[in-house]
Amino acid sequence: MTAAVAQIQTNSIEDAPLLKVQNLAKFYGSRVGCQNVSFDLFPGEVLGIVGESGSGKSTLLAALAGHHQPDRGTIHYRDQDILALQESERRRLSRTEWAFVHQNPRDGLRLGVSAGGNVGERLMSVGSRHYGNIRTQALDWLERVEISPDRIDDRPSSFSGGMQQRLQIARNLVTSPKLVFMDEPTGGLDVSVQARLLDLLRGLVRTLGLSVIIVTHDLAVVRLLADRLMVMKSGEVVEQGLTDQVLDDPQHGYTQLLVSSVLQV
Numbered sequence: 001m002t003a004a005v006a007q008i009q010t011n012s013i014e015d016a017p018l019l020k021v022q023n024l025a026k027f028y029g030s031r032v033g034c035q036n037v038s039f040d041l042f043p044g045e046v047l048g049i050v051g052e053s054g055s056g057k058s059t060l061l062a063a064l065a066g067h068h069q070p071d072r073g074t075i076h077y078r079d080q081d082i083l084a085l086q087e088s089e090r091r092r093l094s095r096t097e098w099a100f101v102h103q104n105p106r107d108g109l110r111l112g113v114s115a116g117g118n119v120g121e122r123l124m125s126v127g128s129r130h131y132g133n134i135r136t137q138a139l140d141w142l143e144r145v146e147i148s149p150d151r152i153d154d155r156p157s158s159f160s161g162g163m164q165q166r167l168q169i170a171r172n173l174v175t176s177p178k179l180v181f182m183d184e185p186t187g188g189l190d191v192s193v194q195a196r197l198l199d200l201l202r203g204l205v206r207t208l209g210l211s212v213i214i215v216t217h218d219l220a221v222v223r224l225l226a227d228r229l230m231v232m233k234s235g236e237v238v239e240q241g242l243t244d245q246v247l248d249d250p251q252h253g254y255t256q257l258l259v260s261s262v263l264q265v
Helices: 003-015 057-064 087-096 115-125 131-144 161-173 191-208 219-225 243-248 253-259
Strands: 019-028 031-041 046-050 072-077 098-101 179-183 211-215 228-233 236-242
Touching (some): 019 057, 031 057, 031 072, 031 236, 046 057, 046 219, 087 115, 131 161, 191 219, 211 219, 219 243, 236 253
Parallel strands (some): 046 211, 098 179, 179 211
Antiparallel strands (some): 019 031
16 A cells, blocks of 8 residues: 555545434423434534523534434444444443533542543443552553542542532543533533633643534633534524634524523523
8 A cells, every 4th residue: 555545545634524414303201302313523623502590502412422312314434324333332432532521520420439430430441450650650640630639539429519620621531532421511510610710621622632522501611612502402403513603693593593692501
């Protein structure tokens, strides 16, 4: 194989979508959770999803992450048909190449296990067994998320809400996942704590080259973190595009209301 051919093949792999979603729909009886959702997510890209409460954004995220079974549509991850996988294969994917950051960190942590143990469990789920190496990596990640290393043996229940969220992020990112789902990661935190957490997230996303889908009601969060933006209303995507374009020049009336803060989200 020539160098030129190898470069072309490398480029084609990098240009292929990491996640491809087509006509996804989820219903709760006669109520629409989300429907007619299609998009591509590329490696290293951050996609923000915004909308008021009940717009379908959290339902969509749960369906994408495998927490809910969609009623219609397809999800392909690196050319794998996710909906055709066995449950055991989906769980393996969630432990290795995917990660999910919950709004409430208590949903993503084991409160009765030490901070280091929470990070170590994720490492063990991908095959790490050497205690010394696991503890070293846990210490490193606690520092990276601005938690003092001397708290490694403390339980998360003794941490503040902001520290619990940083620990959940460390637990999720320690295994270098390729795709991270985030559900309102700064929700419920004080403004000053939110600002520090956003700075931390932005640095980690860029440094690690993560692909991220983030759901939030806060337009300031997506402006800071997201490359592209999808706006949802009544379960459907009403506008999407580059984040700055959508926020600075919204075309849909609903997006205009969101941006002007007339609609409380």
